[in-house]
Each structure stands twice: as C-alpha cells, then as structure tokens.
Amino acid sequence: MFVFLQQIINGLAQGGIYSLIAIGWTTVFGIVGVINWTHGEVYMLGAYVGYFVTTFLHLPLIPALLVSMLAGMVIAVLVDEVGYRPLRKRGVLAATGFITALGLSTILRYSASAAFTVNPRAYPELIEQELLTLFRVGDSAITISSLHLIILIGTFVIMVALELFMKRTLTGKAMLAASQDMQTLGLMGVNAELLIKITFAISGALGAAAGFFIGLLYAIDPIMGALAGLKGWSCAILGGIGSIAGSLVGGILLGIAESLTAGFISTGYKDAIGFAIMIFILLIKPSGLMGYKFEEKV
Amino acid sequence: MALLEVKGLNVFYGKIHALKDLSLSIEEGEIVSLIGANGAGKTTLLTSLMHQLPYTGSVSFQGKAIDQAGTRDIVKMGMTMVPEGRRVFVRTSVQDNLLLGAYSRKDKEGVKKDLDHIYEMFPRLLERKNQLAGTLSGGEQQMLAMGRALMSSPRLLLLDEPSMGLSPLLVDQIFDTVVNINKTGTTILLVEQNANQALRIAKRGYVIETGEIVLSDSADKLIVNPQVKEAYLGG
Numbered sequence: 001m002f003v004f005l006q007q008i009i010n011g012l013a014q015g016g017i018y019s020l021i022a023i024g025w026t027t028v029f030g031i032v033g034v035i036n037w038t039h040g041e042v043y044m045l046g047a048y049v050g051y052f053v054t055t056f057l058h059l060p061l062i063p064a065l066l067v068s069m070l071a072g073m074v075i076a077v078l079v080d081e082v083g084y085r086p087l088r089k090r091g092v093l094a095a096t097g098f099i100t101a102l103g104l105s106t107i108l109r110y111s112a113s114a115a116f117t118v119n120p121r122a123y124p125e126l127i128e129q130e131l132l133t134l135f136r137v138g139d140s141a142i143t144i145s146s147l148h149l150i151i152l153i154g155t156f157v158i159m160v161a162l163e164l165f166m167k168r169t170l171t172g173k174a175m176l177a178a179s180q181d182m183q184t185l186g187l188m189g190v191n192a193e194l195l196i197k198i199t200f201a202i203s204g205a206l207g208a209a210a211g212f213f214i215g216l217l218y219a220i221d222p223i224m225g226a227l228a229g230l231k232g233w234s235c236a237i238l239g240g241i242g243s244i245a246g247s248l249v250g251g252i253l254l255g256i257a258e259s260l261t262a263g264f265i266s267t268g269y270k271d272a273i274g275f276a277i278m279i280f281i282l283l284i285k286p287s288g289l290m291g292y293k294f295e296e297k298v
Numbered sequence: 299m300a301l302l303e304v305k306g307l308n309v310f311y312g313k314i315h316a317l318k319d320l321s322l323s324i325e326e327g328e329i330v331s332l333i334g335a336n337g338a339g340k341t342t343l344l345t346s347l348m349h350q351l352p353y354t355g356s357v358s359f360q361g362k363a364i365d366q367a368g369t370r371d372i373v374k375m376g377m378t379m380v381p382e383g384r385r386v387f388v389r390t391s392v393q394d395n396l397l398l399g400a401y402s403r404k405d406k407e408g409v410k411k412d413l414d415h416i417y418e419m420f421p422r423l424l425e426r427k428n429q430l431a432g433t434l435s436g437g438e439q440q441m442l443a444m445g446r447a448l449m450s451s452p453r454l455l456l457l458d459e460p461s462m463g464l465s466p467l468l469v470d471q472i473f474d475t476v477v478n479i480n481k482t483g484t485t486i487l488l489v490e491q492n493a494n495q496a497l498r499i500a501k502r503g504y505v506i507e508t509g510e511i512v513l514s515d516s517a518d519k520l521i522v523n524p525q526v527k528e529a530y531l532g533g
Binding site for chain 1: 348350369370373374378379381385387388389390394395397398399400401402446447450
C-alpha cells in the first residue's frame, strides 16, 4: 500500500509533463487537422533553450521557463509558416501534411544533434532538491521531491491559464469552435490564419514548457523528442482527440501507469506497459476517455 | 440601386460547370426566394457569394464590387449566411455560439443589445443559454443558427434551407421567424426546396435548374405558374 501510494505520487509530475505535450498535439490536430510530428522536437528544443539560458545566462527558474516557452511559440509558428501554410493554401494539407511533419521533425532532430552534439546535458541546480513529507501511512512517510512539486505547480498554473483563455476569451471560444467547424466559423468573419497561428503558439509554449520541466529532472539529448512526442500523441488519443481535458487525464494516467510499472514490475517494461494499457483502453472505448459524441439531430 | 447585384456568375467544380452565367438582384428590404431541386446549385451560389468558393463574374453589394473581398470583409460589410444543416458549434454553449456570431464586431454595446434582442425573439435559447448547442433539438438548432447569423448585424441574410429536416409545425415557425427578421429591416435571400412556403412569404422568386436561372418573377405569379406548380409544388 505504501509503495503503491508513493509510486502514484512519483508518477504525477511525469504525468503532468505528458499532459502538457498531449494538449499541444490535440489543439493543433483539432483546429488545423494535421498530425504535427514536429511537436516532439519543439519539446526537445524547449528543453535546450532552457538549458542554455540557465547554464550560460544564469537565468533563474521562472524567467528561464518563460523564455523557453516563448522560444517554443516562435518555433511552432515558424514550423507552420514554413511547412504547413503553403500546403493549406493549396488545400492539400490533410493529404500531405503528415509527410511534411515527419520530414520537418527529422530535419529538426538531426540538426539539433549536429548543433548540440548527441551528448546528454544536465541543467544546473535551479532549486534545492529535497524530499518533502506529504503525509504518513503508519510508520512510513509518503514524500514528494521538491522538483516534482515545482513541476506539478508549474503544470497546474499553465493549465489554469489555458483553461481561462479557452473559456473566457472570444479568441479561445473561437478556437474551440474552429476545432468543430472551421468553414462555418469563417462565416462569422473570423481570421482563420491568425487563429491557426495562435493555436501553434499555444501548442509550442506547452511543448517547450514540458521540455523545460523534463530538463529539471533528467539529462536532455537531441533525440528525446521522439519517444516523448509519441507518448504525448498517444495520451491525446487516449483522452479523446480534440479534448483538452481528455489530454490532461490521458497524460496523468500514463505517468502513473509508468510509475507503477517501474515500481512493481521493472523500469525496463514501463514504456511497453504504458502503451499496452492505452491499447487496451482504446479497445474498450475507441473514441477515447473523453471523446465527444453527439447524435445527429434532425 | 440593388442591395445585391450578381452578374454572369460562373462556378466550376473541376470540370463540372456548377453555376452557368447566373444573374440575379435583390432590392433592399425584400424577401427573395430561390427555389430548385437538389443539386441545382443553390448552396453553391450562396457559398460563392460568401467567397468560400472561387467564382468568375461580378458581384456587388451596396453598390460596391466585392469580387476581391474576403469572407471577413463581406461579413463586416453586412452580408452573412446561415449554412445548410444549421452547423451550430455543438460542443459550444448556446450563448457562446451567439457571441461568436458577433466576432467581426467591435461595438460591445451593440452586441449586448443584439444578444438581448435575439433572446427576446427566441426565448427557448435564453432558457438554454448555458447548454451545449449539441443538446438542442433540430428546431432549436435552426433558431440558434439564425440568431448566430443575426449577431453580425447583417443587412442581407442568406438562408440556406432553413426548413430542412424539421417537422411541419416547426417549419411554419421558422418561416414566421424569417418574416419577422425581415420586418426588422434585414433583407433576405431564402434558398428552399419547400417551394410553396418559400414563395408564399417572398416578394419575388427565382427558379434554378442545373446551375441556371430558368424563371424569375414576382412570388405571386410564380406560385401559380404551371411549370413551377408541376415541378416544385406537387402539381
């Protein structure tokens, strides 16, 4: 029981990071309709920007995070401008966007390998690492690392900001509407291109924040985006594609599942078992945990 | 001067010539009905008027050529469309659907006033303003779609088959609503398969067949026209 609880706590931070990645995937897919494989690379580049500004400019935690998120926005918007917009203008994005995405992702990944070398790098210590006792079960203390706590708080703040933006601003409402029916939204006089750019900016900011948080925990390398990107996309599907809340739940679930696998079975199996659980859930509920489905009304 | 003047409009889907040299005009304050069978080109016409489809020919609105304008400019100038099949945002609340209709407007006061006005016109929408639009019935969704379009404060409203798939009682209600909207000063181009009712509320009508206007007359005359009777009014 004690180990079980402790492993759940240990999985939360990683789960929050997966959620951030997944939301970036799901918003872009829902609104632009492209499976944006460069998202894993935005995550990786966000981690590197965080590394550079903390190591060489000695920026403290929060400014470094913000710079990293800003860089993620710029990169994601550039990816759209260079890669997807020309296809969108010719109306072939749905058919060919995936290939462009894979190509750009590969180019970014190996350019980063060339520029930064493949050697893993670690962030300097930005906050003191210690174990905080959350509560006690019998004689044993359930603890959380200060780093995990910071990541959880950061993730929470970002999610709340996103939620407020989506629910309270007309632009956010238009984004939700765009994910349902872009053509009809055009009839309201909405500037679709601007909305798409905002979507990429948000996606990039979330991806880079995820990369930055990972950098606080582990060493980073140029190919880190491959598996994390895949997992983020899987969480987005697991939660129900297009649903932000679903992505949040999907990410947390995967984080906890991995942590439990690592605690009770073996670290070596954690990736495989995480995916196995997802495949299982999708067999039972193919539209994802929180996928929307309205009956056709006549 | 006509509010909307369409001259020699041509639309192609690949090699299919969907609209052929189509011309029509709408005067301020009118209800004009465009009737025709499935696939005649009615929706194509409205969609190209909103510049969501490329066309050749000339269209002017309020005396200004709008061929180079984007959909946004057209909405801002005061023309909008209620699309076929309602197309409300099902995962968005009723109120947010309406607010999105006013996206192109900057006058917050005016938007608020219009929102109140829409709720007055459709009390059902007020009752359900916080519900997701996907939970509304078909008739309520049609009202929402019309309300959403009115939120852009249009001078000309293009209505694409508002009666589609609704029960006879609701169809009557929808046509009453169209008349009411017109009375408040909005000009209406009504596209319908339900020719009988569409012509009854209209001042003038056009009949479209395979992309061409084949008849145009006052609605009273069209409704007794033997050709129209046989083809669209069930003998």
